[in-house]
Amino acid sequence: MTVKPYKKADSSKKQQVADMFNNIAGKYDFLNHFLSMGIDKLWRKRTINMLKHLDSPYVLDVATGTGDLALMAHKRLGSKVTGVDISTGMLKVAEKKIKEKGVQDFVNVVEGDSENLPFDDDTFDAITVAFGVRNYENLHKGLSEMRRVLKPGGRMVILEFSRPSAFPFRQMYFFYFQRMLPFFGGLISKDKAAYEYLPESVLNFPDGENFDAELVKAGMKPVIRKKQTFGIATIYVAEKIQ
Ligand SMILES: C[S@@+](CC[C@H](N)C(=O)[O-])C[C@H]1O[C@@H](n2cnc3c(N)ncnc32)[C@H](O)[C@@H]1O
Structure with missing residues (x-):
C-alpha cells in the first residue's frame, strides 16, 4: 500500500514528499531532536560507526535532507561526502550548515532522486541513508540505483524506523507515535499531515527481515541488522558483491 502525506491531493507520492519536506524544512532539525528526545543523534553516530573500519571512504548520503548524517560522516570518518535529496528546501538548510561549519571542500549537496541517481556506476565506497528509504515512491528502484553507484565490495548503511514488539514498550510507543507526535509535530511545523504521515x-x-529481503531483491547482501532503542529504529548494513 502506498502511503502519501496529503490524502486529498492527487499528485505522486514523490511530489507530495518533496512538497512536505519543503514545507517543514525550517523546523525539521528542531522537531527531529525535540520529538526523538535527542536519541536520533545517537542512532546517527551508530550508523556512521558501521563504516569506521574504512579509510576515508567517499560517501554518498542519500535523502540527505538538512545534511546531519553527511556532516557527521565527514566529522567521524574524515570523508569526502556528497548528499543528494529531492527537496530544495531541505538542501538549502544543509548548504547553510555546511557553510557555517566551513567544510565546503569536503561536503557538498546536489538535488537528485534516489530512483534515478545522477552518478556513474561504481562511484562510491559507501552509501548512507537515514529515515529516507521509507519515503521512496519505488523502494526497489531506489535500492537498485543505490547499488548501481556503489563500488563492488562497498557498504550500504540504512537507518530507518521500525516497530518495537515487546510489551509494554510497544503499547507506550504507539501511543506516543500515533497521538502525541502528530499533535506536537503539527502544532510546531503547522503541517499536521506531515506528522500524521x-x-x-x-x-x-x-x-527487520522483511527489509533485508528487499535488500536481497535489489542485489545486496545483508550483513548486519541492529535494533535501536527497543526496536524503534533499525540499522541495516548490506554489501555489494559482484
Ligand atoms: C525524514 S527526512 C531525513 C533527512 C536526513 N537523512 C536526516 O536523517 O535527517 C527524509 C528525506 O528524504 C528525502 N527524499 C524522499 N524521497 C526521496 C527520493 N526519492 N530521492 C531523494 N531524496 C528523497 C526527503 O526530501 C527528505 O529530505
Missing part, C-alpha cells in the same frame, strides 16, 4: 508510513513499511 510519519507514523502511518512507518506502520506500512517493511522492517
